[in-house]
Amino acid sequence: MADVRRIQVSGGSDGSAEGGNSAYLLPDRGILVDPGPPTESAWDRLVDGIADAGLAVEDIEHVLVTHWHADHTGNAARLREAADATLAMHERDAPLVGDYAAERERRLERDAATLERWGVPSEQVASLVDFDSPSPVPDEVPVRELADGDTVAGVDVLHTPGHTAGHAAFVVDDVGFVGDAILRTCTPNVGGGDTRQSDPLTAYRRTLSRLESRVELARPGHGESFPLAPRVAELRAHHRERSGRALAALATVEPATPWALAEELFGEMAGYHVKFGAGEAFAHLEQLRNAGLVTRVEDDQLAYETVDSDVGQDDVATAWKPSTDRASRTR
Template sequence: MADVRRIQVSGGSDGSAEGGNSAYLLPDEKVLVDPGPPTESAWDRLRDGVTAAGLALEAIDHVLVTHWHADHTGNAARLHEAADATLAMHAHDAPLVADYAAERARRLDRDAATLERWGVPADQVATLVDFDSPSPVPDSVPVRELADGETVAGIEVLHTPGHTAGHAAFVLDDVGFVGDAVLRTCTPNVGGGDTRQDDPLTAYRRTLSRLEARVEVARPGHGGSFPLAPRAAELRAHHRERSGRALAALAAVEPATPWALAERLFGEMAGYHVKFGAGEAYAHLEHLRSAGLVARVADDPLAYETAHDAAGDDPERLADAAAGVWNADAPD
């Protein structure tokens, strides 16, 4: 069994549902996974944790990051420079760190355009873009782009999209460093965390199946380790129930944009919940569309209606039909 040291690099005092960030040091492999947010307190905890494990910071050879979100990547460039270590991520997420300044500008434009297409009011879109403050990280940094199935210091790269397009888990023996793909205390957002994805919930179903096939113990980006299979079952049950609610709610207000459906499902939203709520509604609508239960009726803004020949108009039948999609095997 590999020697793994968990370093809690933030305490979750910001009130986030998932709690503080966890970094992982593998002293024998000289690898550190997810070095945490770009704060001095997180850096101090990271440095102290590495030292407490009996390893000099400069001895780290590889910094592996599960996905591009700042609470995981924020200290990556600093650690890369301090240790002269290789910073590596899956190729789909790597550019958002490697070329941070330019990619952030493109991301904000993409987010705004996507939210408008999802039907979010213009004032809400503008507020959300203003709310997205830049991270104190370098404009650019060298990042090695990883592919699914590749290995780094004996650790396998497993592409696990859904939360982001290039989310990756890193697997050693039967232990998976799973980032935000599977969390113990909350459901990872699928849809709003990365607006580059066309059908994020279908991708996430595949991710859960891939992780179950390779991982027994999950080491998440927030909190401590847990058995993966029972938690994956809970996440499927959550989305099974949410899909049923989404389809039944759509039948009552159709045609509806993702934003209109999100308001019906989640009520009033503000701040980043605007993007997360609209994104989750979009993810469920696209997943149901791929199953033939929902159809698009317009593109600008995007709107959906139920496919009436699939389940009829009765809310219970619609909910049962949506749940039945999740009872089938995940798509290849």
């Protein structure tokens, strides 16, 4: 089994449910996965962890990042420069780091337009855009774009969308560095973390199956490692139950926009929870639509209704049979 050193680069003192960030060092391969947020304390912990493994920063040859969110990419450019290393990400997420300044502006415009289409009130949209502060990272940085099936120093690249469009896991032997695709103590957000995705929950279901077929031990972007298969079962059960709640809520929510459904499911939301809540509701509505249980009644500002009054929880259970996901597994 590959030599892996976990470095806790942040302590989770911000109260986030998932806890502090985990970076991973593969000393024999010169690889560092997910170097953490753009803070001095995270950088110091990262450098100390590398030194504790008997390496210098200059020994790092490859900086691999699972997805574009700042708590995973924030120190990536700094480490790339300090180590004269290659920074690499999946091709779908790479531009959001490689061309950060321009892509951030595009992302804010896209997020605002998407939230409005989801039915989020304009004042909530404006507040969320204001809440999204820029990260202290370079406007541009060279990034090697990876594709599903590529390898880096013997580590396989597995495209695992859902949390973001270009989320990737890095797999060696039966160990997977899974970023935020699977977390031990909380459920990764699907739908709100990246508004580029048109059917994020269907993509995420395939991600769970792909990881299940390749990985026994998960090393997540937050917290300690854990056996993957039992956690996949829990996540499937969680989303199956939430799909059932979403379907039931359509009988009482009028109009059934993703935002209205999110308020019904999650209650009052503020800050980034506006995007995460509305995105999660959208993800479940599109999954139910993909299963033929609901239909869109409006497309400009999205609204949904059940296909007929006979649709119920048995139909949700059928739609969530694991054979649907396993049919799309690839190794």
